[in-house]
Amino acid sequence: MTEKVRVRFAPSPTGHLHIGGARTALFNYLFARHNNGAFILRIEDTDRSRSTDEYIEAIIEGMKWLGLDCDEGPFRQTDRFDVYRSYVDRLVKEGKAYYCYCSSEELEERRRLALATGKMPKYDGRCRNLKEPVPGEIPAVRFKIPLEGQTIVDDLIRGTVVFENNQLDDLIILRSDGTPTYNFTVVVDDVDMKITHVIRGDDHLNNTPKQIHIYKALGYNIPKFAHLPMILGSDKTRLSKRHGATSVMAYYEMGYLPDALVNYLVRLGWSYGDQEVFSREELIKCFSFDNVGKAAAIFNPEKLLWLNSQYIIHSPSERLAELVMPFLVKEKIIGEGQDIDRKWLSKAIDTLKERSKTLVQLANTLRYYIAEEVEYNEKAKDKFLNEKSRELLIELKNSIASVPDFSHQALEIIFKSIVEKHGVKLKDLAQPVRVAITGGTESPGIFEVLEIVGKEKTLRRLEKAIKTIVCPHFP
């Protein structure tokens, strides 16, 4: 009987939930769900000067939007300072940690000197065997790393990684102001929270041997580790604002579906044969570290956009109708609080979803269905609303007005007969009508468009288009 899987996502609230953090959270979430384990959220806010409550909220909001719900937490490390201090005291009593009276300035100076003379900038251990306190200095607490031997990290993704202990610094675990530091709190919390698998970014691999020594000093079992490859920007440097939007919620704003982002993120580093699109259930079922890659991946917004368009195409229009509502308001297509008939909206979306890559785009193309009036694109107007089309438009208007049936099929018959009568191509009529009804030259099939716009608005817009055309013979 193996113990229950427990994993955690442990962001520090010094910014919004970003792409890299979201991917780490996602892999934790999938691993937990796959194994019927627990997914825990822990806020690592021991750096009080950089952490804010606002960012804690932002992180929770981002995870909620992505549907990465946790089973326990959020826990905050600032609520647990007493716990950390008791562990520190224990280590000091047992001689596994010691007071260090070197000031930050001295340390900085020594490091600078070491670097300048090409030496390793390592703590020289001068307080390691101190017997007496140094008066006038408030000490920090350092953890004793064994001077020799090796530490082996057995990583689920990297395999066996060996570190020489003499390369490892005696790290500070309690600052002179009495607050604990990351490498210590992470171990204490993972122990207290009974974390079985530590799944985190590659950037923590080098911290792992130090943490292993802390586990050992405390006498606890060492969890399994899985270090995920990084996500980089287009220039192969760490993903940052320079590469465009990095905050997860920015993708909400841009009209992305959370499942599309999740699908994109999971394929950065993980694969399942040639499959590209996965439902949430499939992800949970298929996810394993066996097919997580080792190499860093470059974030590619184009592929994310494609995936988003796929998710929009395959989402039920009723669902898209709900999702697009805030964007209709934001794009000022409907007023705040204004409602819209969802059945009609869904039908409109049926025609639009395969040409919308984002909800923002979808909202904007819905504009000509919803608005009372359309504005013409100048180039389109000049090209298609002219003397040649005027006659056709007049005839169409009259036909439509005189025929009670306004269905897709009825419209097709009307169009065909006008086209045949004048010996022109369908497009010679369809394009001017398209401009008259939508204001532009791109839209779904013209019969569908008219059907959704409705007879009344269609006639009104045709009338307006006809009037717009200045006829040189009758100025």
Added chain:
RNA sequence: GGUCCCAUCGUCUAGAGGCCCAGGACAUAGCCCUCUCAAGGCUAAGACACGGGUUCGAAUCCCGUUGGGACUACCA
């Protein structure tokens, strides 16, 4: 500088010694469909970083080189 990690088309990746003169997806180009724009279909171009081994045989194993990244804080 030291330590550690990594290396297949522009990008994400498949590939567990012969199935690979390397497969899929995005992006790009062309064609088809067509009332426009999409979607869809078909096709094209495009990669095993380099050099040594091991082996009958290497993208796959080993070593080196090069390149990239991370860490080297009283940040996380």
